[in-house]
Amino acid sequence: xxxxxxxxxxVADLVRAVQQADSAxxxxxxxxxxxxxxxxxxxxxxxxxxxxxxxxxxxxxxxxLIAIGVPAVDTILTNIDxxxxxxxxxxxxxxxxxxxVRGLEVLEDALGKDIGPSVRRAAARGLGQLRLQQLxxxxxxxxxxxxxxxxxxxxxxxxxxxxxAVAMALESLAPALAEQQEQWQRLEQxxxxxxxxxxxxxxxxxxxxxxxxxxxxxxxxxxxxxx
Amino acid sequence: MFRAMAAGDADPSIPGNGDPISEEEAxxxxxxxxxxxxxxxxxxxxxxxxxxHADAVPLLRQALSQRRPRDIGAGVEENAVARNAxxxxxxxxxxxxxxxxxxxxxxxxxxxxxxxxAxxxxxELRAAAAVEPLRRRLESGPAVAGAQQPGTxxxxxxxxxLLEALGDIGVAPPExxxxxxxxxxxxxxxxxxxxxxxxxxxxxxxxWGQQLVALLRHQQLQVRRAALMDLGAAGWRPAxxxxxxxxxxxxxxxxxxxxxxxxxxxxxxAGQGPGTMAVLxxxxxxx
Numbered sequence: 001x002x003x004x005x006x007x008x009x010x011v012a013d014l015v016r017a018v019q020q021a022d023s024a025x026x027x028x029x030x031x032x033x034x035x036x037x038x039x040x041x042x043x044x045x046x047x048x049x050x051x052x053x054x055x056x057x058x059x060x061x062x063x064x065l066i067a068i069g070v071p072a073v074d075t076i077l078t079n080i081d082x083x084x085x086x087x088x089x090x091x092x093x094x095x096x097x098x099x100x101v102r103g104l105e106v107l108e109d110a111l112g113k114d115i116g117p118s119v120r121r122a123a124a125r126g127l128g129q130l131r132l133q134q135l136x137x138x139x140x141x142x143x144x145x146x147x148x149x150x151x152x153x154x155x156x157x158x159x160x161x162x163x164x165a166v167a168m169a170l171e172s173l174a175p176a177l178a179e180q181q182e183q184w185q186r187l188e189q190x191x192x193x194x195x196x197x198x199x200x201x202x203x204x205x206x207x208x209x210x211x212x213x214x215x216x217x218x219x220x221x222x223x224x225x226x227x
Numbered sequence: 228m229f230r231a232m233a234a235g236d237a238d239p240s241i242p243g244n245g246d247p248i249s250e251e252e253a254x255x256x257x258x259x260x261x262x263x264x265x266x267x268x269x270x271x272x273x274x275x276x277x278x279x280h281a282d283a284v285p286l287l288r289q290a291l292s293q294r295r296p297r298d299i300g301a302g303v304e305e306n307a308v309a310r311n312a313x314x315x316x317x318x319x320x321x322x323x324x325x326x327x328x329x330x331x332x333x334x335x336x337x338x339x340x341x342x343x344x345a346x347x348x349x350x351e352l353r354a355a356a357a358v359e360p361l362r363r364r365l366e367s368g369p370a371v372a373g374a375q376q377p378g379t380x381x382x383x384x385x386x387x388x389l390l391e392a393l394g395d396i397g398v399a400p401p402e403x404x405x406x407x408x409x410x411x412x413x414x415x416x417x418x419x420x421x422x423x424x425x426x427x428x429x430x431x432x433x434x435w436g437q438q439l440v441a442l443l444r445h446q447q448l449q450v451r452r453a454a455l456m457d458l459g460a461a462g463w464r465p466a467x468x469x470x471x472x473x474x475x476x477x478x479x480x481x482x483x484x485x486x487x488x489x490x491x492x493x494x495x496x497a498g499q500g501p502g503t504m505a506v507l508x509x510x511x512x513x514x
Binding site: 028055056086117121124125160165201202204207208 | 277476482485488503
């Protein structure tokens with residue numbers, strides 16, 4: 001038996017439900033329903049939800065955008081909200097989750113210059129997980145070098161949560177640098193500094209860098225206090 | 228209302244926030260007793276950057292004693308300088324122990340906001356000498372200390388700060404617990420949250436943690452945020468999953484989870500919830 005196409009809720013109906021939601025819970029449920037379709041035509045509406053100051057709905061919208069994936073990237077990039085850093089953080093999270101290299105410049109800028117720590121944190125994470133498999137080797141090297149440079153600079157960020165995200169991102173970037181000795185050593189050095197920095201105010205940052213070093217087999221188990 | 232752990236984040240209400248100055252410059256500005264606006268920023272700067280300069284604590288103690296009648300609308304008045312001085316002293320750790328007597332005196336000030344800042348600072352400095360004065364301020368209970376001041380949203384005492392300070396200091400004789408306990412039934416959920424946090428810190432009894440976890444599902448976002456900060460401050464690891472799934476900003480969940488890592492019992496404490504690795508993984512997923 002085949003399901004007639006009319007039984008699936010049409011994107012337009014679900015978009016209308018999001019736009020007409022009159023409570024926080026209503027918005028959350030409508031956004032979840034729209035996100036579940038993972039349909040490219042839902043992207044514009046999901047991007048709009050990022051600016052509604054409803055964290056639950058924003059989580060659902062980000063999940064939806066990541067599920068749509070590459071076809072959502074243009075919509076996200078053309079609608080980055082310069083005035084609302086909450087919305088920008090969610091947009092950067094979506095870009096980070098999709099991992100499309102067209103987001104590289106936005107991620108670099110965000111980590112280096114954005115005033116919102118939540119934006120810088122999401123950008124750091126994204127710089128560790130761009131999808132490079134389809135690219136030619138030279139292009140890959142160019143991009144990973146830019147990611148590494150941005151993350152090395154991010155080690156000096158003033159907010160602990162950004163330094164934490166940088167530690168995690170360095171770990172996830174590492175496999176892409178495995179065959180480039182010089183870059184690998186820079187990455188290792190950055191993690192070692194995060195791990196051993198006596199001026200670090202947040203012990204959790206040192207712990208996270210230590211975990212990264214241990215997972216990359218750059219650290220003896222004895223140096224990990226919670227082994 | 229963000230708690231002590233959130234206070235290190237960028238504060239857009241600080242004038243000139245982000246104005247990159249040196250430690251010497253901050254100390255110079257703090258000496259400008261005829262320019263409270265410059266002093267206000269300087270005091271904040273020294274706390275934010277955890278200054279270890281030998282002049283920092285003496286200058287902050289002087290700033291803490293500055294008073295001028297409130298004059299709302301005239302810009303930064305001197306009580307605001309004193310408040311920032313108190314907050315900064317709270318962040319300077321052992322170097323600021325010399326300021327504990329000044330902060331204890333400030334705890335008796337007529338200015339509600341100053342008492343609040345002094346209480347938080349004494350909590351951050353783990354000042355055991357403050358336990359009895361803090362207890363006395365709360366002793367009259369929710370019906371007096373916790374009653375609303377006519378014409379303002381404030382309570383008679385800065386109850387939230389007083390309760391949190393008692394929890395942070397961590398000294399729990401029975402008479403302290405007895406004074407805190409009635410506040411878990413206060414009308415305001417934020418006060419209930421602060422009281423549960425203090426009792427969880429002081430007794431380690433799981434049912435206080437469970438009450439905080441229940442507040443993570445409160446319909447008001449402000450209450451959910453406070454419960455997140457309180458669970459983080461107490462480092463109560465069984466709250467890991469409920470924290471991760473709370474409807475609130477990831478930034479606050481990350482602060483709370485950092486608290487579980489840094490304030491919580493490690494893997495060795497059997498029955499006290501998930502280990503450090505599980506908390507770090509939950510943090511990674513929220514970035």
